Amino acid sequence: MPAAVRIFGKDGTCRALFFDFDSSVDGIDRVDAEVHLFTSWLYKHSIRWIADHSPNGGRHIYVPLAERLPFHEARELVEAIGTRYRSLDKSPHQSIDRGCMRTPGAIHKRGGYQVLDMSLSMAYDIVRRPNAARLIQSLRNDLQAEIAGVRALRLEQTYEGPKDDGAKIDGPHRRMSRRMLDIATKGMYDTARYSSPSEARQAVLVAAAAAGLSITDVDRRMKQGLWPGLAQFFARYSTSHRAAAFKRDWDKATHHVRANRTLNVPGKDNVRKYPTSQPNTQPQGILGSPPIGSDHEHRFIRTWRNALAIAEVRYRGTRQGLARRMVLRALGAAAHMTGSRFIEFGVRSIAVATGMDHTTVAAHLRDLRHEPEPLITQVVEAKGTHADQYMLTLPANLQSAAEAMSWRAGKLHSLRPAFRELGLPSAFVYEALEQSPTPLSTTQLVEATALSRTAVTEALEILAAWKLVSRGDPENRGWSIDPSGSLAWVAEYLGVIDAVTAQITRYQEERAVWHSWLAGRSIEGQPLLSPGDSYPWHLAEPPPDDWELSEMAFLLAG
Helix, strand or coil, rough: EEECEECCCCEEEEEEEEEEEEEHHHHHHHHHHHHHHHHHHHHHHCCCCCCEEEECCCCCEEEEEEEEEEHHEEEHHHHHHHHCCEEEEEEEEEECCCCCCCCCHHHHHHHHCCCCCCCCCHHHHHHHHEHHHHCCCCCCCCHHHHHHHHHHHHHCCCCCCCCCCCEECCCCCCCHHHHHHHHHHHHHCCCCCCHHHHHHHHHHHHHHHHHHCCCCHHHHHHCCCCCCCHHHHCCCHHHHHHHHHHHHHHHHHHHHHHCCCCCCCCCCCCCCCCCCCCCCCCCCCCCCCCCCCHHHHHHHHHHHHHHHHHHHHHCCCCCHHHHHHHHHHHHHHHHHHCCEECCCCHHHHHHHHCCCCCHHHHHHHHHCCCCCCCEEEEECCCCCCCCCCCEECCCCCHHHHHCCCCCCCCCCCCCCCHHHHHHHHHHHHHHHHHCCCCCCCCHHHHHCCCCCCHHHHHHHHHHHCCCECCCCCCCCCCCCEECCCHHHHHHHHHHHHHHHHHHHHHHHHHHHHHHHHHHHHHHCCEEEECCCCCCCCCHHHCCCCCCCHHHHHHHCCC
């Protein structure tokens, strides 16, 4: 398979500079000429390098480093060199999380291999004796004019950072804006706002302290590779002094936050309000139905969960079936939160809860309500800003068996953030292990999840690789939840919350267009849009790591 290696590590630094001379810009002849000039320049500064070529005529030059170079310094250096050589592709060094390069021996996507231009023993010797920091500094000294030009150009360019809309929650007190998180994760910052990497670094620490994160929380994120952009700012310090520098900057940040904090000041409302409480407008059931939140309703919902567990076998064996099971789980979770069997959520809200597209959700809801023995029934059609209203239904053929079963302990989960990447089978397997008081064998998991043995085995391998599940002792070979694992950490590491944010932001924009269209129209003299009908989507944010996506869907229901 074609393959490439990452340029920057978890600490946001690189151990080699990668120079990619691309033949698609001006042909092979220009590449050969510029590589000759470039390597002659490196030789002049006593730099040792490794060279290879690709089947399409492109050339790679690798400069191993004795001391790791931070992302912002490596990027600036490569961009400055790129002003001299037109065929040099600067993009691999312009992204801390996506920058990568094919290495010698890798299969090329157009056939053939990336081939060394020197003996393997010579390349190995260069790797063993990398270039000292003073030699790299000599390159920087020779590039002062070009580096100044790169910095000036960056000041003239408009910084296209992420919007603060839909900012990601990242602390127990307040939220960190997406601009701050972009610096922490990608190392990119607005040079018009922060004149140096030190200022950008301190801004992130202040934002983290204001959000309520502890020094341990921030340190863990840097060491685990979640915030490589912040970590690389500390690479200027030696390893022995890095921890002290971080502690010193953190103390400054917390002192600044305490000095400027306006939390709990009369007349101020700056305390971060998590939308974990019910919205002001609760969905109302149909006339004559049990009161919302009553014991009768909660008993019915738990009995319906038993019916869902029995009926899930009908969805076995297909991807479509897995998706429908998750849609039903999202509706059940929403019913638990509202305390009513009647659910009035739009397809976009359910899409957030299930990790699907809203058009896919709409198709599944249509098929689910038309099944011979449906678990949901549509009771009111959508109108204006009101979504379709569904009712959880106990099929007659399942009612007796569902009522005879004991209620299942624990929450009914829709799709938790980490499983957007780990997959639906992993979600069902993890849930089964969560609800079991004892370890389960693979055979027992096949029965409990209504999945195939192959799907269960693959899901266990994925979960075990992320340290979310583990095998028992030799006497008990069953599987159980690994207490050292964390779904929140996996979700954050895989960047899942960013995907949720993007989905919610898109739905906000679509909802705004829809409301604008409805605002000037009426049916029989009655406006389709009235005050209070719509949940304030401009306040919507993706959930904290320990939330269920179904909770966010409930809050976004309109």
